[in-house]
Amino acid sequence: xxxxxxxxxxxxxxxxxxxxxxxxxxxxxxxxxxxxxxxxxxxxxxxxxxxxxxxxxxxxxxxxxxxxxxxxxxxxxxxxxxxxxxxxxxxxxxxxxxxxxxxxxxxxxxxxxxxxxxxxxxxxxxxxxxxxxxxxxxxxxxxxxxxxxxxxxxxxxxxxxxxxxxxxxxxxxxxxxxxxxxxxxxxxxxxxxxxxxxxxxxxxxxxxxxxxxxxxxxxxxxxxxxxxxxxxxxxxxxxxxxxxxxxxxxxxxxxxxxxxxxxxxxxxxxxxxxxxxxxxxxxxxxxxxxxxxxxxxxxxxxxxxxxxxxxxxx
Amino acid sequence: xxxxxxxxxxxxxxxxxxxxxxxxxxxxxxxxxxxxxxxxxxxxxxxxxxxxxxxxxxxxxxxxxxxxxxxxxxxxxxxxxxxxxxxxxxxxxxxxxxxxxxxxxxxxxxxxxxxxxxxxxxxxxxxxxxxxxxxxxxxxxxxxxxxxxxxxxxxxxxxxxxxxxxxxxxxxxxxxxxxxxxxxxxxxxxxxxxxxxxxxxxxxxxxxxxxxxxxxxxxxxxxxxxxxxxxxxxxxxxxxxxxxxxxxxxxxxxxxxxxxxxxxxxxxxxxxxxxxxxxxxxxxxxxxxxxxxxxxxxxxxxxxxxxxxxxxxxxxxxxxxxx
Numbered sequence: 001x002x003x004x005x006x007x008x009x010x011x012x013x014x015x016x017x018x019x020x021x022x023x024x025x026x027x028x029x030x031x032x033x034x035x036x037x038x039x040x041x042x043x044x045x046x047x048x049x050x051x052x053x054x055x056x057x058x059x060x061x062x063x064x065x066x067x068x069x070x071x072x073x074x075x076x077x078x079x080x081x082x083x084x085x086x087x088x089x090x091x092x093x094x095x096x097x098x099x100x101x102x103x104x105x106x107x108x109x110x111x112x113x114x115x116x117x118x119x120x121x122x123x124x125x126x127x128x129x130x131x132x133x134x135x136x137x138x139x140x141x142x143x144x145x146x147x148x149x150x151x152x153x154x155x156x157x158x159x160x161x162x163x164x165x166x167x168x169x170x171x172x173x174x175x176x177x178x179x180x181x182x183x184x185x186x187x188x189x190x191x192x193x194x195x196x197x198x199x200x201x202x203x204x205x206x207x208x209x210x211x212x213x214x215x216x217x218x219x220x221x222x223x224x225x226x227x228x229x230x231x232x233x234x235x236x237x238x239x240x241x242x243x244x245x246x247x248x249x250x251x252x253x254x255x256x257x258x259x260x261x262x263x264x265x266x267x268x269x270x271x272x273x274x275x276x277x278x279x280x281x282x283x284x285x286x287x288x289x290x291x292x293x294x295x296x297x298x299x300x301x302x303x304x305x306x307x308x309x310x311x312x313x314x
Numbered sequence: 315x316x317x318x319x320x321x322x323x324x325x326x327x328x329x330x331x332x333x334x335x336x337x338x339x340x341x342x343x344x345x346x347x348x349x350x351x352x353x354x355x356x357x358x359x360x361x362x363x364x365x366x367x368x369x370x371x372x373x374x375x376x377x378x379x380x381x382x383x384x385x386x387x388x389x390x391x392x393x394x395x396x397x398x399x400x401x402x403x404x405x406x407x408x409x410x411x412x413x414x415x416x417x418x419x420x421x422x423x424x425x426x427x428x429x430x431x432x433x434x435x436x437x438x439x440x441x442x443x444x445x446x447x448x449x450x451x452x453x454x455x456x457x458x459x460x461x462x463x464x465x466x467x468x469x470x471x472x473x474x475x476x477x478x479x480x481x482x483x484x485x486x487x488x489x490x491x492x493x494x495x496x497x498x499x500x501x502x503x504x505x506x507x508x509x510x511x512x513x514x515x516x517x518x519x520x521x522x523x524x525x526x527x528x529x530x531x532x533x534x535x536x537x538x539x540x541x542x543x544x545x546x547x548x549x550x551x552x553x554x555x556x557x558x559x560x561x562x563x564x565x566x567x568x569x570x571x572x573x574x575x576x577x578x579x580x581x582x583x584x585x586x587x588x589x590x591x592x593x594x595x596x597x598x599x600x601x602x603x604x605x606x607x608x609x610x611x612x613x614x615x616x617x618x619x620x621x622x623x624x625x626x627x628x629x630x631x632x633x634x635x636x637x
Contacts, residue, residue, distance in 0.1 A: 216400060219396060304416065307461070
C-alpha cells in the first residue's frame with residue numbers, strides 16, 4: 001500500500017506540474033504580447049507597466065518566467081487583480097467557500113440519492129425498476145443550466161419553497177440558498193450513478209459468491225449490503241468521483257444561474273473583464289482540485305478492492 | 315425411516331421447457347453416511363443440491379418432499395429457512411468464484427458464526443484458526459487477514475471446507491469440490507474431506523462425475539442420468555458389478571492403467587438433459603441392450619440385490635456385464 005501511495009503521489013505531482021505549465025503558457029499563447037494580455041487591453045501608465053514587467057519578469061526568458069510564477073504560486077501568491085487591485089489569493093479564498101460547499105452538497109446528493117435509487121431499481125424488478133430506468137434516462141440528459149432553469153421555475157417561482165438567488169446569511173439560510181443550485185448541479189450525475197448502481201448490484205447479485213452467502217443463511221438485507229453493494233463500491237465510487245471532479249468546473253454555470261458568489265461565477269466575470277491574473281489563478285485552483293479529487297478516487301478504489309494493487313506490474 | 319436427508323419423488327421444473335430437470339428423484343442418507351451422486355453434465359446432480367437448500371432459479375416449481383433431519387424443507391420460510399441453511403453447508407465447485415473477492419478470508423469464515431451464533435469477532439476467529447489448522451491450512455492468523463486472490467485454488471477450497479465445518483453440521487453437501495483443482499491438489503483436498511468427515515461422523519452428499527472417486531470416499535453411490543436416478547448401491551459393488559447398462563457403460567468408459575487399449579470405450583450418442591428425455595427409459599436411445607418395452611414404459615427404481623435399479627432387464631443383463 002505504501003509503495004502504491006508513493007507512486008500515486010509522484011503521478012499527482014507530475015500532473016500538477018504539467019497542468020500548471022499549460023495554465024501559465026496561456027499568457028504567452030494569447031494573441032498580442034503578454035503585457036497587453038495582462039493589461040486586458042487597457043492602456044496603462046508607464047509606472048504600472050514597469051510594475052507588471054517586474055512582477056511577471058517579462059524581460060526574462062519564458063521558462064524563467066514560468067519558474068518564478070510557479071514558485072510564487074506554490075507559496076500562495078497568485079498575483080494581483082488588475083481590476084480590483086487586490087491579491088488574487090485573497091479574492092479566491094473569499095469565494096472558494098461557496099464553491100466548496102456547493103460541490104460537497106451536490107456530491108452528497110449524488111451519492112445518497114444515486115445509490116438509493118439504483119438499489120431500489122436493482123432490488124425491485126418490474127414497475128419500480130422501469131420507473132427509475134426511464135426517469136434516470138431523461139434526467140441524465142439534462143445539463144445543469146437547463147436543470148437550473150427548471151428548478152428555479154418550479155421551486156422558486158412557482159411553489160416559492162426555496163430562494164433562487166444569492167448566497168444567504170447564516171448556516172440555515174446558506175443551506176436553503178444552496179439547495180436548488182446543488183440539485184441543479186447534481187441532477188444528471190445522480191441519474192448516472194443510479195444507473196451504474198442498478199447495473200452493478202444486479203450483476204453482483206447473480207454472482208456465485210452471493211449464492212454462497214445465501215446458501216449460508218445470511219439474511220437477504222445483509223447479503224445485499226455486505227456482498228452486492230460492497231462489491232459494487234468500486235464502479236460506483238469511480239463514477240461518483242469523476243462526476244464530482246467535473247462539477248468543480250460545471251459549478252461556474254450553476255453559480256452564474258443562481259447568482260452565487262463562488263469561484264466559477266468569478267471566473268466567468270474575470271474572463272469578461274479580461275482580468276488575466278484572476279483567470280490564471282482560478283484556473284490553477286480548479287485544475288489542481290480536479291486532479292486531486294481524481295487521485296483520491298483512485299486511491300479509494302484501491303482501498304475498496306484489494307485486487308487493484310495487483311495491476312502494478314501490468 | 316428418517317435419515318439425515320430424505321428426498322422423496324423430488325421433481326423440479328424450470329420455466330421454459332415442459333420436461334422437468336429433476337424427475338422423481340428419491341434418495342436418502344443415514345446418519346454419518348456418505349452418498350456419492352454420479353452423472354454426466356446436465357444430469358441434475360447440482361440441481362439436486364440446489365433443491366435441498368432451496369437455491370433454485372426463480373420460477374422453479376418443486377414437487378415431492380425434501381426432509382433434512384426430519385424437517386420438511388419446502389415449508390420453511392424466512393428465519394427458519396436461514397437456520398436450516400446455516401447448518402447444511404454447501405461446498406461449491408469453484409472456490410475462486412464462490413468466495414467474495416473483496417472481503418478477507420477471515421470475514422468469509424466468521425460470517426456465519428457471527429450472524430447465527432452471535433459470536434464476537436475474536437472468538438469466531440479463534441474457532442476459524444483452529445479449524446483452518448485441521449483442514450491443513452497453517453498460519454491461520456495470517457490467512458484470516460489475506461484476500462482470496464492471495465491464496466491458491468487448493469488452499470481456497472480448504473478454506474471453503476473449513477467454513478462449512480465451522481457451522482458444526484450433521485450433513486455436508488459437496489458439489490464437485492475438487493473438479494476445479496489440479497490432480498495432486500484434488501487428492502490432498504479429498505483426503506482431508508474424507509478424514510474430517512469420518513472423524514465427525516458427518517453425513518455427506520458428494521457430487522462428482524468421477525465414478526472411482528465416489529467409490530473411494532462414499533459408502534453408497536447413486537447414478538443419475540437425465541434428471542433420474544438409474545441405480546443406487548453400495549459403492550464397491552456398484553463399481554465392480556453394475557446393474558444398470560448406463561453404469562456399466564460409464565465404468566467401461568474409464569481407461570484402465572493395467573490394460574492397453576487401442577481405442578477408448580465410449581457411450582454412443584450424447585448425454586441428454588432431463589427435458590429432452592423420451593417417455594420411456596431416458597437411456598433407451600444409447601443403450602446397447604434395448605428392448606421394445608424400454609421405449610414404452612418408464613422403468614421405476616426398484617430394489618434388486620443390495621441396492622435399487624431402474625432397468626427392466628437388470629436381472630438378465632448381470633450375466634453380460636460379468637464378462
